[in-house]
Amino acid sequence: MVALNSRKLESFLRFFIGVVAVVLINIIASSQFFRLDLTEEGRYTIKEPTKEMLRDLDDVVYVEVYLDGELNSGFKRLQRSIRETLEEFRVYSGDNIQYTFNDPTAAMSEKARGEFMRSLMAKGIQPTNIIDEQNGNRVEKLIFPGALISYGGVERGVMLLKGNKASSAEEKLNQSIEGIEYEMASAIRGLTTLSRKKVAVIRGHDELDSLEMASYTAALANLYDLGKEKLDRDLSDYDAMIVAKPKKNFSETEKYYLDQYLMKGGKVMLLLDKMHANMDSASASMNFAFPYDLNLDDQLFKYGIRLNNDLIQDQMAAKYPIVVGNMGDQPQLSLENWPFFPIINKFANHPITRNMDAVLLKFASTIDSIRVDGVKKTPLLFSSQYARSVTAPVNVSVQDLRKNLTPEMLNKPFLPVAYLLEGNFSSLYKNRFKPENVSDEDFFGTAAEGAKLLVVSDGDIAKNEINNRSGDPQPLGFYPFAQTEFANQGFLLNSLAYMLDDQGLITARNKEFKIRPLDKVQVSREKTKWQIINMVLPVLLIIIYGIIRFYLRKKKYTGFTK
Helix, strand or coil: CCCCCCHHHHHHHHHHHHHHHHHHHHHHHHHCCCCCCCCCCCCCCCCHHHHHHHHCCCCCEEEEECCCCCCCHHHHHHHHHHHHHHHHHHHHCCCCEEEEECCHHHCCCHHHHHHHHHHHHHCCCCCEEEEEEECCEEEEEEECCEEEEEECCEEEEEECCCCCCCCCHHHHHHHHHHCHHHHHHHHHHHHHCCCCCEEEEECCCCCCCCCCCHHHHHHHHCCCEEEEECCCCCCCCCCEEEEECCCCCCCHHHHHHHHHHHHCCCEEEEECCCEECCCCCCCCCCCEEEECCCCCHHHHHHHCEEECCEEEEECCEEEEEEEEEEECCEEEEEEEEEEEEEEECEECCCCCCCCCCCEECCCCCCEEECCCCCEEEEEEEECCCCEEEEECCEECCHHHHHCCCCCCCCCCCCCEEEEEEEECCECCCCCCCCCCCCCCCCCCCECCCCCEEEEECCHHHHCCCECCCCCCECCCCEECCCCEECCHHHHHHHHHHHHHCCCCHHHHHHCCCCCCCCCHHHHHHCHHHHHHHHHHHHHHHHHHHHHHHHHHHHHHHHCCCC
């Protein structure tokens, strides 16, 4: 028989209460789902729009990541971050996200490896060559830092190694880690969304033709339903509108339809050349660029910006081949900085341009912001610190490359060349006569909620190069004289995604993971101290605890008498 005040009963009751408490906590936790992220920057926190998208999945999405095998420490960190993100995706989707990690180089035969790698490249997953040191030897390996996402028999390749090429390797990996959630989530939504947004590419003003926009429109067609339209009717059945490098002026009727499209909450992307300049006659010593008359100045002024009649010259510019002499009957070419082709590497702190790589512009103009109440204006792209604007008429001649542009001449830093406008626009036709033969029964004097306008002062930002031999279009942003691909397409796609993103998924691009490097000098100086603290101190604490416990028990039980 056990006494009610016995120690055995007390111990049993404590154990029983503890078991019941653990069971109750587990029952409550299973019915109330939550996850805690204790990191300073919310490293493991998934954005709410991403969570909603994952919860709405009605079938399994399969993700195959091709980043496995022998990797250096940097890519192991990227691999770990991808795994952690996908695990969060799996949890919030109710196991509707299934993922695996594979090594493309692990195929049995060299032929099988080659075929598999070529299939990955065809799906948009490009390889990266990494060089590492192992046991004093230089080791090179080809890796594929991307993933293949499949849903309902359709698949899409996603590159996960991104970021600004001007950054260090560590910073570029960190930028890639920051973008994992958005890259994965946007690809999943693109595959699982049944109703696609409609985008109108405007024609009728000698805009970029189909071949010149082939790369950009191909990328758009993967995400949206495209249509070619003229501004001769109400286009409110489209979700967005793109006007790419018009050369002919807009009639008042066309301006009215453009105005009313924006007033009804539309999203408009205007890629405009303000100056008529090209390289066809740039070899001449006197080749002047004059302004285009697009008849849009008053409309843009009403919305809050002004494109100036000038061209930017920038020290940070792409190179262009010029003839510097002759050897026999063969001209000698040299690649020289062409200041009218600025390389944009200064961006706003905005989801569109976060971790953006450099963008190449050709004959860009400056943009001024006009005070307009109710309109939020965000400059997105800027020239470098060493730039200037040259007012029309501008002599565009490669002969001027012989004249050095000194830092004293390039004294206008960070000139804006792209603006995003959002808010309560006021119609150009408010309190003024409407154009003839247009119906104003449903006229909007003020913009509805959600209206957005992007203006870039260079229409060539959407123009891809054409291969002279094959006549095929090159990828948008590829510059043949430098064999470099700039981020023009990424900027345009991000801009359109931001303007059309009703669910706010693009806010995932605002993630920031801080790099906390160790102070190597301090590590070397305090190495011995921290080794002692980490290895010797815990042992000493355990020994001291054991001695104290021994004497306390001895004192307690040696004094016991019946």
